[in-house]
Amino acid sequence: MPLQLNRLAVWVLAWCLLGTIGAVVLARAELGQLRDAFETDARIVHRLLSQRVVQHDAVLSSLALLQPPAGPEPRLSSVYPQILEVKRREAGAQWSDQALVQAEARSRALKRPELASMDLAAGRYVVVNAADPASFALRLDLRQVVPWAEWPMDPQTSSVRVRLAHLGQEVTLQPGQIGSGGWSFAFEKHLAAESQPFNVLAERHVGWAELPWLRMLAWCALVAAALAALRALLGQQEQRRRAEELLRLGQVARLNQMGELAAGLAHELNQPLTAVLANTQAAQRLLAEDPPELETARGAMVQAATQARRASDVIARLRRSIDPSTTAPLQAVNLAEAAAAALHLLAPRLQGQHVHASVDAGEPVLVAADPVAVEQIIHNLITNAIEAMAATAEAGRRLTLAVAREGAQGVLSISDTGPGIAPDALPRLFEPFFSTRAGGLGLGLSLCESLAARMGGQLIAGNHTPTGAIFTLSLPLQSTPS
Secondary structure, eight states: OHHHHHHHHHHHHHHHHHHHHHHHHHHHHHHHHHHHHHHHHHHHHHHHHHHHHHHHHHHHHHHHHHOOOSSSOOOGGGTOTTEEEEEEEOTTOOOSSHHHHHHHHHHHHHTSOEEEEEETTTTEEEEEEOOSSOEEEEEEEHHHHSOGGGOSSOTTTOSEEEEEEETTEEEEEEOOOOOSSSEEEEEEEEOSOTTSOOEEEEEEEEOGGGSOHHHHHHHHHHHHHHHHHHHHHHHHHHHHHHHHHHHHHTSOOOOSSHHHHHHHHHHHHHHHHHHHHHHHHHHHHHHHSSSOOHHHHHHHHHHHHHHHHHHHHHHHHHHHHHOGGGOOOOEEEEHHHHHHHHHHHTHHHHHHTTOEEEEEEOSOOEEEEOHHHHHHHHHHHHHHHHHHGGGSOGGGOEEEEEEEEETTEEEEEEEEOSOOOOTTTGGGTTSTTOOSSTTOOSOHHHHHHHHHHHTTOEEEEEEOSSSSEEEEEEEEBOOOOO
């Protein structure tokens, strides 16, 4: 169960990581689009306002050039509604406002219109252009300067705040919606007329609610579905590998007596020989057809040959199990890894029986052994331990596999918390056909002891304190090449 929880935690962590990465990518893409739209609108606003203030310079230049006669001022408001008043200073006269006097002096020196005064809170300002014989000034309404018909945003609902600012004064042209938290965009640029050096300030606040939550949730759901499918696929592959390993280890025990060999042959050869017979009979029928179905018959014969080879492999394996001279060559086997592999194969059964299993190993212990034989011994001993703990309370079912070195031997002990071995059964435990389980053949432990002996080791059994049985497998350590 802890292993299952750890694996589930890894999958959940992977989902969180991939979901977060995808959500961040989607959020950043959305923020990038919002920023691009904001900057585009801000540039359009700057261009529109710059065009308007440049028009004011053009009007002043036209008045200075044309020098219309004194009298009623031209009715420019019908063409330019932002012009509230046109003022004129005749030759030899003086402005009544000192700010106009100073602005005209600057205008004459710079040879361009100049800002005379401003009250941005009220949305008013005055621009002067020095000329001869008469100089002219325009009093302007900032809010009328804005070309609302061409404005890129709805001033009532847009989230963008637009202001004009100069020398600590400012006027809000579009209120926008500025909140706290989230992300903020800003734009600042001078208008294109030096006579009206206002800064265009645009701000945009993006709150958490504006993130693409539906797309991010859809991404997380997609990731969850993909990981679930991947987990199911890997689980199926793991179950298939486990089944294949169990099938390999579940081959008939290597028997040392002729009766065991006969039972094994009958068990192992029945299925392939039956398949051979069925395929050859099918091939006969197919060849007897008019016309004969040669291709299908050929496939049946291929299957028959495959099953015949399988039967040959069975005989070869059983021969090795009874003939010590055909024993597989010894290899370096890591006892802890072999124990862990056996537990992995039997994990579904351990979980189904609520058995808590663990491997206690320190430094690696390598022994010289037949890997298949070691796997079969461990598999049989674990299976016996699980069956022995069937009557034990679920909370007390514990299986411990301990690996250690003892002199020139590598030792693997397997202990359980079952009822243990009866004293009268202990001396006969490894005898062929002796079993303490109803219906048992009594061949499993006998085979395990024979396999251990052929590898130069031994298998002993005893009772574990305070309760349960313990089996100890000792094998020679793998020699280190000098």
